[in-house]
Amino acid sequence: MGRLLLLGNESIARGALEAGLAVAAGYPGTPSTEVIETLMKEKDRYVEWSVNEKVAFETAYGAAISGAYSLVSMKHVGLNVASDALMSSSYTGVEGAMVIFSAGDPSMWSSQNEQDNRYYGLMALIPVFEPFDPQSAHDLTVKAFEFSTKVKHPVLLVSNTRVNHSRTWVDVGELKPPVWGKLVKKPQVYSLVPAIARGNREKQLKRWELITEGVKEFNTIEGDGRKLIVTAGVGYAYVKELVEGDVRILRLGVSVPLNREQVLKAVEGVEEILVVEELEPIVETQLKNILFDEGIRVKVHGKDYVPRVGELTFEKVGKAVSKFLGLPFVEVKEPEVKIPDRPPALCPGCPHRSSFVDLKRGVVKGGLNTTFFSGDIGCYSLGVLPPFNSQDSLTEMGSSLGIANGIFRATNTVPVAVIGDSTFFHNGLSGLANAVYNNLPVLVVVLDNRVTAMTGQNPSPSREIEIEDVAKGLGVEFVKAFDPFNVKESIDVISEATRWVKENKKPAVVVAKRACALDVLDKVDGELPIAVVDEKKCTGCSICYDFFTCPAITVGKDKKAVIDQVLCIGCGACVPVCPYNAISLKGDVPKGWDEVWLS
Numbered sequence: 159m160g161r162l163l164l165l166g167n168e169s170i171a172r173g174a175l176e177a178g179l180a181v182a183a184g185y186p187g188t189p190s191t192e193v194i195e196t197l198m199k200e201k202d203r204y205v206e207w208s209v210n211e212k213v214a215f216e217t218a219y220g221a222a223i224s225g226a227y228s229l230v231s232m233k234h235v236g237l238n239v240a241s242d243a244l245m246s247s248s249y250t251g252v253e254g255a256m257v258i259f260s261a262g263d264p265s266m267w268s269s270q271n272e273q274d275n276r277y278y279g280l281m282a283l284i285p286v287f288e289p290f291d292p293q294s295a296h297d298l299t300v301k302a303f304e305f306s307t308k309v310k311h312p313v314l315l316v317s318n319t320r321v322n323h324s325r326t327w328v329d330v331g332e333l334k335p336p337v338w339g340k341l342v343k344k345p346q347v348y349s350l351v352p353a354i355a356r357g358n359r360e361k362q363l364k365r366w367e368l369i370t371e372g373v374k375e376f377n378t379i380e381g382d383g384r385k386l387i388v389t390a391g392v393g394y395a396y397v398k399e400l401v402e403g404d405v406r407i408l409r410l411g412v413s414v415p416l417n418r419e420q421v422l423k424a425v426e427g428v429e430e431i432l433v434v435e436e437l438e439p440i441v442e443t444q445l446k447n448i449l450f451d452e453g454i455r456v457k458v459h460g461k462d463y464v465p466r467v468g469e470l471t472f473e474k475v476g477k478a479v480s481k482f483l484g485l486p487f488v489e490v491k492e493p494e495v496k497i498p499d500r501p502p503a504l505c506p507g508c509p510h511r512s513s514f515v516d517l518k519r520g521v522v523k524g525g526l527n528t529t530f531f532s533g534d535i536g537c538y539s540l541g542v543l544p545p546f547n548s549q550d551s552l553t554e555m556g557s558s559l560g561i562a563n564g565i566f567r568a569t570n571t572v573p574v575a576v577i578g579d580s581t582f583f584h585n586g587l588s589g590l591a592n593a594v595y596n597n598l599p600v601l602v603v604v605l606d607n608r609v610t611a612m613t614g615q616n617p618s619p620s621r622e623i624e625i626e627d628v629a630k631g632l633g634v635e636f637v638k639a640f641d642p643f644n645v646k647e648s649i650d651v652i653s654e655a656t657r658w659v660k661e662n663k664k665p666a667v668v669v670a671k672r673a674c675a676l677d678v679l680d681k682v683d684g685e686l687p688i689a690v691v692d693e694k695k696c697t698g699c700s701i702c703y704d705f706f707t708c709p710a711i712t713v714g715k716d717k718k719a720v721i722d723q724v725l726c727i728g729c730g731a732c733v734p735v736c737p738y739n740a741i742s743l744k745g746d747v748p749k750g751w752d753e754v755w756l757s
């Protein structure tokens with residue numbers, strides 16, 4: 159027992175350890191990543207970064223059907239990747255405990271959508287636990303494991319950025335030894351051929367009844383009055399700050415499913431109800447169903463008062479609650495000083511910047527004046543911004559190759575698919591196999607920075623498996639790697655590959671190999687070299703700051719380039735970019751510098 163200052167995600171990890179977690183797997187994705195990162199420090203449990211969320215899910219599921227306590231972690235969109243396995247897991251149930259943690263990103267701070275994963279709970283018949291702060295994240299995680307064991311069913315733990323990335327003091331308990339499984343074969347349960355699946359469906363519905371009855375213990379009815387606020391997740395934290403006095407609150411630790419008896423108790427004598435929940439009207443719809451079935455005529459406000467778009471804020475909930483209670487709401491004044499917009503930028507020294515510059519020149523030199531850049535998800539998504547404009551689409555992990563296929567089939571335009579190394583292994587392999595299988599003339603550019611960089615330099619399979627070997631193994635005939643900092647070599651390789659694709663009407667793969675700059679800085683100690691501009695040679699042509707756009711390079715007097723000595727990490731990428739040889743590196747490189755960049 160004790161108190162620790164924890165992030166919401168660290169609280170979830172801590173709760174899992176206190177519950178007896180043995181096996182954890184996940185795929186990194188903001189805002190979920192710190193759960194697995196925290197668990198990785200425990201040596202007596204098995205914890206892995208898997209190649210994608212489906213594999214991570216199956217790893218945790220495999221452990222749980224052997225009786226172990228397991229957790230799988232991912233961001234909200236990751237559950238789409240794992241959803242095939244998710245649906246089946248609900249049919250079979252588990253022997254031990256399985257907690258599926260999925261962190262949502264309302265307002266899309268670093269995601270392509272803000273889907274509400276509580277729908278998966280309704281669709282798959284899996285109960286949804288929803289914490290409202292780091293303490294409740296810890297407590298509900300412990301309870302989610304206990305509940306999963308009790309009902310022999312996977313449970314879903316959903317949260318959002320505000321909960322995952324808030325830090326506060328958390329009361330914690332003792333760690334429990336891991337609960338491992340033992341080999342028990344039950345093909346009559348776990349082999350979902352139709353005859354078995356039909357039987358499992360009946361059992362699943364019986365478990366769902368048990369679950370619906372059991373969720374009562376995670377919800378509380380607080381306060382009293384003729385007005386009722388039903389709330390879940392972070393909405394509860396805001397409501398508690400706003401409401402005192404004659405208001406009844408039904409706080410839902412589990413928002414799917416609702417327990418009819420508990421709802422009826424909460425609405426007894428109530429004249430009006432407000433549902434405060436983030437994103438979709440999941441609680442609202444379930445609540446209205448129950449009231450309709452019971453013939454109870456009471457006005458329910460929900461998405462008419464609380465926005466369906468974006469994350470909840472104190473202001474949004476404040477407005478809704480005051481409208482509901484008929485009280486004035488004093489809005490917090492916006493600060494008068496407007497902070498200038500700062501568009502996201504690739505880091506100083508990021509190899510992707512060089513890759514995008516080389517790519518544009520290479521494909522044009524290779525005779526492809528018009529193309530469609532079919533992009534993907536990763537740091538290199540920033541290639542969508544000027545001056546690169548090299549991501550004409552990017553929709554989900556692994557989308558680059560599939561969309562490229564559609565573009566070519568519909569328009570006959572030879573596309574360029576841009577994908578990262580981690581994403582290549584996550585979901586790009588099947589797209590590449592399809593390109594070989596169906597003779598898609600596509601230039602595939604794998605930006606291999608040796609890590610899953612976007613989420614904080616988590617490991618990538620590219621450290622263990624050479625992408626060139628994989629591409630050749632899948633039948634790609636033209637495969638070459640290049641160093642994106644070597645401009646001449648890069649342009650030559652890209653243009654040669656482009657010509658080859660056009661002539662042979664088949665896919666070619668080129669791999670831009672250079673380590674993530676942040677990873678290099680983590681691994682190398684010592685004084686770094688610094689780039690400097692020779693004012694006499696600089697003509698102010700603007701190529702380095704307008705077209706190369708390293709954040710360390712800005713424009714000075716007479717349009718001449720100036721390099722910020724604090725931001726510059728001395729990567730040297732800008733040196734060959736200047737056509738007037740005005741940029742050079744000053745100082746010695748530290749020990750192991752070149753090796754780490756190219757390892």
Ligand code: SF4
Binds near residue numbers: 737
């Ligand atoms: S590319 Fe060279 S010449 Fe052009 S602005 Fe930059 S430093 Fe000056």
Ligand code: SF4
Binds near residue numbers: 507688711727728732
């Ligand atoms: S060496 Fe050039 S490209 Fe590298 S960080 Fe410094 S200014 Fe940017």
